[in-house]
Structure formats: C-alpha cells, structure tokens
Amino acid sequence: MARKHIPLKQTQQGAVTLRTLLLVLTGSLLVTLLVAVFITSYGYFRDYVSDQLAGHARDGATAIGLSLSNAIDGRDPVASASLIDAVFDSGRYLSVSYLNHQGEQVAGRAMTLNKVAVPAWFRDLADLPLPVAEAEVVRGWSRLGTVQVISHPGRAYEDLWRITVGLTASTAVIGGIGLFAVFLLLRRTLRPLHALEDQAKALGQRDFRRRVSIKSTREINQVTDAMNRMADDLGQLFEGQAKLIQHLRRVNNEDSVTGLASRSAFDQRLKVEVESEEKAAPGILMLIQLADFSGYNQAYGRSEADRLLLRVATWIGEFVMQHAGSFAGRRTGAEFAIFLPGAMPADAGVWCRQLVTDLDGVYADLASPMDTSVHAGLARTLEGRGARDLMAAADEALRAAQSRAESGCHLADPEKDGHHNLETWRVIISQAIRRQALSLWLQPMVNEGRLMPVYHQVFSRIDSAEGALKAGTFVPMAERFGLISELDRLLVQRVLDCLKQSPDQPLAVSLGNASVASEAFRTDLLDQLRQAGSPARNLWIGISEQAIHHHRTAAGLLVRALGRLGVPVLVDRFGVGGVPFSYLRNLRFQALRIDNSFIHNIDTHEDNRFYLESVVAIAHSRGVKVFATGVETAAEYSVLCKLGIDGAMGYHLGRPFAADNQQTGD
Structure with missing residues (x-):
C-alpha cells in the first residue's frame, strides 16, 4: 500500500520557546528579588523616620517641660504661652499643648498637614505614626501640669518620598539592566538552538547539507555535534542509496x-x-x-x-x-x-x-x-x-x-515520402503559434486511495488542415526548429486560464528542454505564474531528466525560483536521462514521474520492478512523490500499487479527453 504522506511543516499553536521560558523565569526571580529588596529598604526607612519623629517629639516635650518648671513660672499663663509660641515657631511641631491638672489647656499651638510637599496618595500609603510625647511641669514639689508635643511629619514624609523615588528608580534601572543582561546571555547561550531547529527542519525535508557551527555551553555543543554527525550519516546513507539505484539502473538498462x-x-x-x-x-x-x-x-x-x-x-x-x-x-x-x-x-x-x-x-x-x-x-x-x-x-x-x-x-522504403517535409512542418507549427491554434487534452493521474485524481496531465494538440496533431508528433519538430519555447509559453498561459476557472483541479505540464535552457523563457514563465497568483500553486511543472542532465545550472535556477513561488515541480521521464540520482539532494523536487519504458510489462520484468521499488523507497525517504506513466494493463497497475506508487496514469486508468468538453476522446 502507498505510504501516507505526512506534512513536513506542522505549526504548534501556543508553543513557548525555551529562551522565552528561561527569560520569564530568570526575569521573574530577578524582579522578585528587587521587589523584596525595595520593600525591605522602604520598611527600614519608614521605621527610621518614625523613630526620628518620636525622638524629636520627646526632646521638644522635655525641653518645654524643663523651661516651664525652672526658667519660667509655669503658673503664669502669659509667660507659658510666650514660651510655647517661641518654641513652636522655631521647631517643626504639629502641636504643642500645656495642660493643667484638670486637663484644661493653659497654652498651646497647632497646625494642619495640608502643606506637605508629597502626593496625597503617598501620604495615605505611608501613614506615619504620630506619637504624643509628654513631660511634667513642676514648681518645687508641686506638680503644675503636663506638656504634650506632636512633631510635624512633613519633613519625614518628604524624606521618605525622596528615598522611595530613589529606590524605585534604582530598582527599575538595576532590574532593566539585569533583564537585558539575562536576555543577552540567554540569546548567546541558546543561539545554537535556533540553528539546530533549522537543521531539524532541513532534516525533516530530507536536506542533509545543513551544519551547525555555533559554539555555546558544553551540553549544547554535545547536542550540535550529535546532530551534525546524524546529518552526515543520513547524507552518506542517501548517497549510498543513490549510488545503489544508479548501479541498478546501469545493470538493468x-x-x-x-x-x-x-x-x-x-x-x-x-x-x-x-x-x-x-x-x-x-x-x-x-x-x-x-x-x-x-x-x-x-x-x-x-x-x-x-x-x-x-x-x-x-x-x-x-x-x-x-x-x-x-x-x-x-x-x-x-x-x-x-x-x-x-x-x-x-x-x-x-x-x-x-x-x-x-x-x-x-x-x-x-x-x-x-x-x-x-x-x-x-x-x-x-x-x-x-x-x-x-x-x-x-x-x-x-x-x-x-x-x-x-x-x-x-x-528503407525510399519511395514513400512520409507525412510532411521539414518546411511543411515549420509552416504548420509557426501558423499554430501565430493563430494560437492550440487545444488542451487532459489525462488523469490516479491514486487508488483518492476519489479525485492527483492532477490532470495536459497534452497539447495543434490544429492543422488534416485535423488535430498530437504533441508526440509536432513537439520533436518544434524542438528542432527552435519553436518549443513559444509553444510552451502559449501552453502555460492556456493552462493558467483553465486553473482560474477551476482552481480546485490541479494540472501538470511538461516543458521542452530548450525552454528550460532559455533564460528569456524562464523569466516569462515566472512572470506568468506571479501574475496568476494563488491558482499557479495548483500547476505542476515537469522538467525532463535529460534537461536536468544537459542544462543543470538553468534547471537549478528554475526549480529554486518555482519553489519560492510555491509551484510544485516534478522530474519528467525519470530514469532515461542517465543522471546520477544525487541531484535530488541539491534540487528540491516534489515528485518523480517514471518513464513509460520502465512501466511497460513491469508485472513480468523483475529487474525494472526491483529498480522501481528502490526508487520509491529513496524518494519517499526524501519526501518526494513517485508517479508512473504508461499504465496499460490491470497487472501493471496492481504491481505499482503494491510498490507504493503515489499516482499512475495510462490508458488503463483513463484516456485523454478534451479540456473544453470533458468528454473522453482520442
């Protein structure tokens, strides 16, 4: 049975990168540490200024009590008021009160907190305690009353505000520098992981050439060395398989x-x-x-x-x-x-x-x-x-x-003139190009596990006085006269027009060798595909193995350009070009189409069957599909299905039919 094709690219929704995870973890620890330091420092300074307020209030109460007890007669309200006014005006007090034994105020001063130069929200948040300091006023052995002093917290709030702003700024700066340093460290340390990810994707796409040379920690270096060795081993395995298949082809053919x-x-x-x-x-x-x-x-x-x-x-x-x-x-x-x-x-x-x-x-x-x-x-x-x-x-x-x-x-048969002479052929093909007298015929590429064909192969026919001429008749002549590029331009444009009308029906065309070699044709083809937009991704472009052999550079440029446009490319007439199979390692093809000569009587041709089985195995290991053409019997198709072929085409599976009427025809 054919192997189930697994998409090479699978998007992981919501996946978090290792660098992001480590950055969040280390950043969270750093921020937590800085916040803890900030809270601790803030609490320490708050307690400090609170103690300062309490000490200032005690000193003021003691000084006023002594003055009223010794220097000034505390029994004199006027003198007591003068002293309290003088002390209140010279110090930072919220209130100063002199109370008698009955708790009645003899003299005192007070003010509000409205003029503190800090935000109100910060004052509410800090909420410094306002302790009341007391001192006794005595004369001789007689107790006259009590002095109560509350220090003004405005200066304390301002000091605490400046300290808080400084702590916040330093925490932000240190935290930002720390996070940036952690980011740079993780980026440098984990940089090989990005290269390893690209290498893993390349291996998933059967590209064994990518290597990772970036060095990091010892553990990551060991992983990169192991990945490089695995890529080397897989590359050598592919080379060995390619040489084996090439050897089999030489032995058999x-x-x-x-x-x-x-x-x-x-x-x-x-x-x-x-x-x-x-x-x-x-x-x-x-x-x-x-x-x-x-x-x-x-x-x-x-x-x-x-x-x-x-x-x-x-x-x-x-x-x-x-x-x-x-x-x-x-x-x-x-x-x-x-x-x-x-x-x-x-x-x-x-x-x-x-x-x-x-x-x-x-x-x-x-x-x-x-x-x-x-x-x-x-x-x-x-x-x-x-x-x-x-x-x-x-x-x-x-x-x-x-x-x-x-x-x-x-x-032999010198008396028979044949169908046409060279000049007649030149006229027929030139007129067909000039008049765009090109009709399209389709033949399905069938997969036994799918209801719909993989694609339809497009065959071109030109109209002449004798009726429609098949591609097998006029294409060799067009190649000889240098007209194949013009025919291929016309063919591609007609096919793209069909795809615009039926975008869900993939089509395939085969290019002439001279077209692949022509820089002007390659440029025009790419322009046609760009202008066509998304329907062009349903067009399979076939390049013969002989074109790859004789025009390796031109074919490589075209294959890479088509890959960038998302247009699938297949190797046409695979097996007859005599090309080493290793070109699949350097050029990204989506499929191989085995030449008819290997399919004919494959049910009785053991050598070709073994060769095709090897081709299918190595192609599938590279993520490349394998198609067969020229299937004319049920026995041939049965063998191909057992070999795991991805699609087959031939008169046994479906005859060509005209693209405009969808009727089976010859």
Whole structure:
C-alpha cells in the first residue's frame, strides 16, 4: 500500500520557546528579588523616620517641660504661652499643648498637614505614626501640669518620598539592566538552538547539507555535534542509496561495455516511443554495424575489441547529444541502434553518412592494417508500423547497405515520402503559434486511495488542415526548429486560464528542454505564474531528466525560483536521462514521474520492478512523490500499487479527453 504522506511543516499553536521560558523565569526571580529588596529598604526607612519623629517629639516635650518648671513660672499663663509660641515657631511641631491638672489647656499651638510637599496618595500609603510625647511641669514639689508635643511629619514624609523615588528608580534601572543582561546571555547561550531547529527542519525535508557551527555551553555543543554527525550519516546513507539505484539502473538498462542502453532497454523504449497512442511520433531508426568485428576481436583480443566498442559508443553518444530526444543502444556485438524522433529521411541520411564516415575513421585507425567498413540502415516510422516492424525494416536496410563492400547507408522504403517535409512542418507549427491554434487534452493521474485524481496531465494538440496533431508528433519538430519555447509559453498561459476557472483541479505540464535552457523563457514563465497568483500553486511543472542532465545550472535556477513561488515541480521521464540520482539532494523536487519504458510489462520484468521499488523507497525517504506513466494493463497497475506508487496514469486508468468538453476522446 502507498505510504501516507505526512506534512513536513506542522505549526504548534501556543508553543513557548525555551529562551522565552528561561527569560520569564530568570526575569521573574530577578524582579522578585528587587521587589523584596525595595520593600525591605522602604520598611527600614519608614521605621527610621518614625523613630526620628518620636525622638524629636520627646526632646521638644522635655525641653518645654524643663523651661516651664525652672526658667519660667509655669503658673503664669502669659509667660507659658510666650514660651510655647517661641518654641513652636522655631521647631517643626504639629502641636504643642500645656495642660493643667484638670486637663484644661493653659497654652498651646497647632497646625494642619495640608502643606506637605508629597502626593496625597503617598501620604495615605505611608501613614506615619504620630506619637504624643509628654513631660511634667513642676514648681518645687508641686506638680503644675503636663506638656504634650506632636512633631510635624512633613519633613519625614518628604524624606521618605525622596528615598522611595530613589529606590524605585534604582530598582527599575538595576532590574532593566539585569533583564537585558539575562536576555543577552540567554540569546548567546541558546543561539545554537535556533540553528539546530533549522537543521531539524532541513532534516525533516530530507536536506542533509545543513551544519551547525555555533559554539555555546558544553551540553549544547554535545547536542550540535550529535546532530551534525546524524546529518552526515543520513547524507552518506542517501548517497549510498543513490549510488545503489544508479548501479541498478546501469545493470538493468545499460550495456556494460559501452554505457549505452542495453538491447532490452532500447527495444522497450523504442516500443513506447513508436506505439504509444499519445506519444507516437514520426522519426527515424538507424542501425549501425562494424563489418568483420569478429575478425578484429580474434586478431587483437577481447580487451582491444571492448576499447573499440567504447570509442564507437563515445562518438554515438556525442551524436545523440546533438539531437534532442534521441537515444541510442548497443544491440549485439558491434551493432548499434539510434532513434531520432522528428527526423526527416533526407536529414537523417545526411547525418547518417557523416556519422558512418566518422566511425569508419575510428575503426580504420584501430584496426590497421585490416580492411574496415561501417554500414547503416535507416527506416522511418509509418502509420501502423510497430516497433518490431520498424526494426525489421531497418535491419533489411542494413543488409542492403552491407551488400556493398564500402561503408555507406541505405534507407528503407525510399519511395514513400512520409507525412510532411521539414518546411511543411515549420509552416504548420509557426501558423499554430501565430493563430494560437492550440487545444488542451487532459489525462488523469490516479491514486487508488483518492476519489479525485492527483492532477490532470495536459497534452497539447495543434490544429492543422488534416485535423488535430498530437504533441508526440509536432513537439520533436518544434524542438528542432527552435519553436518549443513559444509553444510552451502559449501552453502555460492556456493552462493558467483553465486553473482560474477551476482552481480546485490541479494540472501538470511538461516543458521542452530548450525552454528550460532559455533564460528569456524562464523569466516569462515566472512572470506568468506571479501574475496568476494563488491558482499557479495548483500547476505542476515537469522538467525532463535529460534537461536536468544537459542544462543543470538553468534547471537549478528554475526549480529554486518555482519553489519560492510555491509551484510544485516534478522530474519528467525519470530514469532515461542517465543522471546520477544525487541531484535530488541539491534540487528540491516534489515528485518523480517514471518513464513509460520502465512501466511497460513491469508485472513480468523483475529487474525494472526491483529498480522501481528502490526508487520509491529513496524518494519517499526524501519526501518526494513517485508517479508512473504508461499504465496499460490491470497487472501493471496492481504491481505499482503494491510498490507504493503515489499516482499512475495510462490508458488503463483513463484516456485523454478534451479540456473544453470533458468528454473522453482520442
């Protein structure tokens, strides 16, 4: 069963960071300590000024009592009043009273607290006690009365206010500096945790390149070292898996001597290219054979024979690189096959003669003094001609070429002109671009666990006098004429218009190799996607593995730019580009789309099944989906579901239908 996809990014609502928690804790302790110091200091100063008030009142009462007892006759009310007035005016008293034995006031003065220079709320809060100091007034042995004195607390309130303001300011300053220092300390100490968090997110996204180099405490340093070692181990594990898959691909699909496609791999891919209903395209099959290779093998030995085959394969590889979409393989001995999609017989004949001449030179140099020759047979794709018949026609042409001793080429069916010549194709494609005569056909990418398709693959068709032409027919020609970028611009715009009308139906398009390599096209594409807004996030952009191989820098720039826009990107035709699987480590793709040639008869092809199983495992470990194309039987789809494929597409699961009428069609 397919693995359940878990979102890589999960937001934790209400989560508190460790730095915030430690800052709150240490800050609370610091503030509590400062508040405790403030309260203690305030209480101490309050008690101090209260004692000062009580002492001042006692001193005043004692002085007045002695004066009335000795210096002034306390029995004289006038003299007593004069003394009390003098003392009251010269001192800080709230009230001074001289009372007789009956408690009647003989003389006295008093005032209110209205003019104290402190806020009223502070005076109410402080609420200093006002003790009454008393002293006896005597004459000889006779007791005349009592003096009662209350000190004025205004000065005490002012002193206590200044002390309180000073304590508050110092507490705030010290607290602020302390909190800031704690913040800086925690920030510096916990700074590696942010890097560790980013590293953990990167590991969750299967990016093993991020390392943490920030140093902190011993414990945190040990954690960062452990995380770095884990990232290294995971990276090495991924590298090992990637090398294993690459090795499996080479073993199953490449010739061990030349590095070209093996016979079975070439035949299977040729069958898909020629017989697939949607992808079938005009093209030329070329068979090349070195004459008397067995004699060369006997004369020079197996190692030299392998060296010759490798030299020939190198020339053929360079030839294939010059023709977009073409592929080559070694069949048996010194026989090689090349398929050129979209090629016309006249062009293919010129290219073939030049390639035969180059290979004859290589063969002659290594085989001297032996007589050498190289022969080639060419056959074109025709309506109703399958891969087997095409191979038979090319083989017959090769035998005709071998009937002549000298090197040369022979074309099968020379009397048949084919569908269109080059100039006709150029006119058809140019007019379609100019008139925007492009129609869209959709095919669903199905997942057995979902009711709705993962997305719909968009195939373009152009209108001509003979009816609608499929993409497999005209795209190779557009690549050859340098018109693929214009077609892709038109295709993307049409698809974005569809997404605006149906934003909940994801669509996918595949870009041409030349479009990916074109800086102007990449700029225009990104502008189109920005202007489209949120619907663009439902557009899957397919980039072929061959484009990644031949235009690594351009493809990397495009993939990263699309990632910033939130547009998903998939590797199209995965497995046929001959690219090391490790590019997934450096470029962030959301999916792989396995080439048809690996899916065809996968229920009976154990090597391809094991290869695909390995690809699914390593792709899922990186959070990358795996899709399959070309599913034509229930047995193939059953195997894919067991391998955990994320989606499959093919005529067994749904035929292409016109985007405008939602009707199944051809």
